[in-house]
Amino acid sequence: MIASLELGRRRVLDLVESIGRADFARYSQELIAVAERRMRAEISKIPDGSYHFKDTIEDDGLSDGSYEIPLLLTVDGDEVIADFTGAAPQATGPVNAIYAVTASAVYNAFLHLTDSSIPRNEGVYRPFTIIAPLGTIVNCAFPAPVAGGNTETSPRITDMVFGALAEAIPDQVAASCGGTSSPFLFGGRDPETGEAYAHFHFEGVGWGGRAIGDGNDMVVTINGNCRNTPVEVFESRYPAFRVDAYRLIGDSGGAGKFRGGLGGERVLTVTTNEVTVSALLNRMLTSPWGVLGGGDGAVGGLWVRLKGETDWRTFSETFGTRSPSKFSGVVLREGDQVKIRMPGGGGYGNPNERDQLAVARDVQEGFISEEAARELYGWQRTGNS
Amino acid sequence: VSFTAGSAPATHEGQWLNATIGYLKQHSLHCELCGQLLPGRYLRDAVGRAFCGLRHEALYHSYWLPRYGSS
Numbered sequence: 281m282i283a284s285l286e287l288g289r290r291r292v293l294d295l296v297e298s299i300g301r302a303d304f305a306r307y308s309q310e311l312i313a314v315a316e317r318r319m320r321a322e323i324s325k326i327p328d329g330s331y332h333f334k335d336t337i338e339d340d341g342l343s344d345g346s347y348e349i350p351l352l353l354t355v356d357g358d359e360v361i362a363d364f365t366g367a368a369p370q371a372t373g374p375v376n377a378i379y380a381v382t383a384s385a386v387y388n389a390f391l392h393l394t395d396s397s398i399p400r401n402e403g404v405y406r407p408f409t410i411i412a413p414l415g416t417i418v419n420c421a422f423p424a425p426v427a428g429g430n431t432e433t434s435p436r437i438t439d440m441v442f443g444a445l446a447e448a449i450p451d452q453v454a455a456s457c458g459g460t461s462s463p464f465l466f467g468g469r470d471p472e473t474g475e476a477y478a479h480f481h482f483e484g485v486g487w488g489g490r491a492i493g494d495g496n497d498m499v500v501t502i503n504g505n506c507r508n509t510p511v512e513v514f515e516s517r518y519p520a521f522r523v524d525a526y527r528l529i530g531d532s533g534g535a536g537k538f539r540g541g542l543g544g545e546r547v548l549t550v551t552t553n554e555v556t557v558s559a560l561l562n563r564m565l566t567s568p569w570g571v572l573g574g575g576d577g578a579v580g581g582l583w584v585r586l587k588g589e590t591d592w593r594t595f596s597e598t599f600g601t602r603s604p605s606k607f608s609g610v611v612l613r614e615g616d617q618v619k620i621r622m623p624g625g626g627g628y629g630n631p632n633e634r635d636q637l638a639v640a641r642d643v644q645e646g647f648i649s650e651e652a653a654r655e656l657y658g659w660q661r662t663g664n665s
Numbered sequence: 666v667s668f669t670a671g672s673a674p675a676t677h678e679g680q681w682l683n684a685t686i687g688y689l690k691q692h693s694l695h696c697e698l699c700g701q702l703l704p705g706r707y708l709r710d711a712v713g714r715a716f717c718g719l720r721h722e723a724l725y726h727s728y729w730l731p732r733y734g735s736s
Contacts, residue, residue: 354728411729419701
């Protein structure tokens with residue numbers, strides 16, 4: 281990143297030198313103006329109106345209640361107001377978003393919905409007004425903790441924009457993605473070197489189905505910028521865990537003309553004398569929703585199995601954490617196991633409209649079970665499928 | 666400065682101010698409409714409300730007040 285920034289700095293200076301400062305400033309302003317005009321033209325294609333949507337963050341790890349986020353999205357000509365008035369008060373636990381995160385999540389949704397060739401600069405954002413009352417989960421005040429604002433609340437807001445506009449621009453939106461970055465954090469000291477290590481681990485989720493196809497399987501949330509961690513990297517870089525399983529979960533994508541992407545599961549076994557773990561997962565209780573007749577995706581989960589035990593149990597059951605999916609500082613020991621299950625994406629459109637060949641392929645690949653294929657898609661096994 | 670520019674209602678008056686940001690004291694001035702932190706220059710209307718600028722002051726009257734009333 282440092283190298284690329286340095287190269288960018290040099291290129292900008294070269295450009296200023298070749299065309300002169302005045303022209304450089306003029307062209308820069310015109311680039312911003314072009315981006316603004318093009319974004320306004322895209323917004324103008326959305327029918328004027330006020331569109332409502334509501335979703336929640338399940339809990340903050342320190343209390344039992346959920347945090348409601350309402351959205352009133354007003355499209356008026358070539359401008360948009362995204363109004364979060366009525367959002368829940370900021371949480372004690374780390375699920376709060378600062379204003380910039382909330383605004384970015386709204387922008388991100390519209391960048392998904394509009395022409396991807398529009399230059400990304402200040403002009404793109406000018407048509408938007410984001411109203412996020414101070415002291416709420418979408419615009420918290422100091423000293424509210426914010427670690428999950430980016431990883432959890434941000435994807436929720438982006439999905440909510442899609443949900444709000446589903447009826448207005450059905451060909452452009454997607455159903456809800458798994459909606460959690462599934463943060464699973466661990467750290468300790470390498471028993472061989474004594475060196476401290478820590479890892480903020482993300483997992484992929486199923487993405488929502490959309491008008492042009494099924495949702496992607498097991499990719500980090502739609503407005504994330506991180507990749508899945510391969511097993512080899514996971515095992516070789518950190519001395520904490522062995523990966524016993526890393527797989528897609530059948531039937532986890534919401535049914536639909538275009539089904540939701542599949543969620544997945546990772547099973548880990550502690551390979552060091554002890555490791556300290558924390559978690560900040562969502563969509564463990566409330567399903568990723570489908571749109572336009574599509575079904576909901578499956579929820580996720582987080583379990584632990586201590587060495588010598590046979591049953592998987594939640595962290596609340598085993599360690600007494602307030603939340604089964606949001607906690608910090610739990611110590612696991614060699615031989616203990618963790619199972620992280622990631623949510624699937626919501627489905628898009630009526631499942632009865634799904635291509636039967638696609639259903640047959642899903643059954644063949646194990647993406648959906650025969651039972652689900654019959655119940656949700658009216659599928660019947662034939663001699664060729 | 667009169668709020669006569671752009672779409673701002675001409676009946677309101679206020680002035681542009683620069684927020685004083687100290688090193689030790691937390692700065693916590695936010696726009697009355699959008700809730701965003703006002704980092705430096707901001708608009709204060711005749712009754713003391715702070716805004717990012719003329720557009721948000723105008724929207725406060727045309728969008729916010731009709732929906733939610735004065736708080």
